[in-house]
Amino acid sequence: MTVDDLTVAFGHGRNRLVAVDRVSLGVPHGAALGVVGESGSGKSTLGRAIAGLVAPAGGEIRLDGRLLPPRRSRSDLRRIQLAFQNAGGSLSPRMPVARILGDAVAAAGVPRERRRDRVDELLEAVQLPTTLRDALPGRLSGGQRQRVALARALASEPEFLICDEVTSALDVSARGAMLNLLIRLRRQYGWGLIFISHDIAAVRQVSDDIAVMYLGRTLELGPGEAVVAAPRHPYTRTLIEAIPVLGEAPAGPPDDVDPPDPRHPPTGCPFHTRCPLRPRAEPAGARCVTDEPTPITRGLPHHAACHFPPPLERT
Ligand code: SF4
Secondary structure, eight states, X not given: OEEEEEEEEESOGGGOEEEEEEEEEEOOTTOEEEEEOOTTSSHHHHHHHHTXXXXXXXXXXXXXXXXXXXXXXXXXXXXXXXXXXXXXHHSOXXXXXXXXXXXXXXXXXXXXXXXXXXXXXXXXXXXOOGGGTTOOGGGSOHHHHHHHHHHHHHTTOOSEEEEESTTTTSOHHHHHHHHHHHHHHHHHHOOEEEEEESOHHHHHHHOSEEEEEETTEEEEEEEHHHHHHSOOSHHHHHHHHTSOOTTSOOOOSGGGOOOOOTTSOOSSSTTTTTOTTSOOSTTHHHHHHHSOOOOOOTTOSSEEOOSSOOOOOOO
16 A cells, blocks of 8 residues: 555645645555544544545555556445444444444445354454344443444455544553454454544554544654654654553643644644744744754655654664
8 A cells, every 4th residue: 555645635725624735655565553633633534535435635546556546436436445444333222233234234235144243253352242143232341333334344354454543432442452453353354444432552562554534634753662652753752752651651642732724733733833843043943933854754764754853763
């Protein structure tokens, strides 16, 4: 999977919102990319655009080298599946599990006589007992509902899976179990994975590479280990410092400043209004306000869109 200069915009004129702004990234076959950022960073819109659910305003997406058109065919839509956040809300409350998965299996073209077995296979794949076939979503725990949503995404045997905040509503133990399940399934099926979350610790657990997004742009992209151990962008550092440590109060947001309005992003570096490392002296500080750092292109080893990144460290 390769994405180049992808842009997604909503609205017009003063209300135009560029939710994804010239994003470029690549996910090698069978690899996992984590996409992390705060609410409003554009990470979910990026996932929806890659899945073909939102039409981009510019840029291109390729799978196995083939350009995916803005209007996807049914078979292209089946190749890339999206498991949504808030699984409870995306499952019909009146439909039992077997019907939810049965519909997905039928849409994937499985013959009628095979559908029951296929539903059981999907339940088994996500480690749910087949005794839950007749259960309504409201009777399931949050972790079980999320697994049903994942099983539904797997029904079409996708080549690529996008998981959007699939662990955010779960408690600690259900979250750990879900992350382990994703790691196991990825190894088993060999699909490429984009794992989207605001939680950089969860992202690190399942991802080979990590992209850090802010106001629709990629601010840092590199190997997961390097991005977490030696972040090169001040924004990534603030995300890592906010990871709760047992017995310690988490660090607050940078400079205690709210994120800017995405409809009117700051000039120059989008992070300059919150950056604790921006040089205060002229002319270096002025550069952060007036000049946009070079956008990240894919294929670089570990890059940060910052005028003053620390040197690359060996990790
Ligand atoms: Fe901070 Fe300037 Fe780098 Fe932006 S370009 S992250 S404001 S130091």
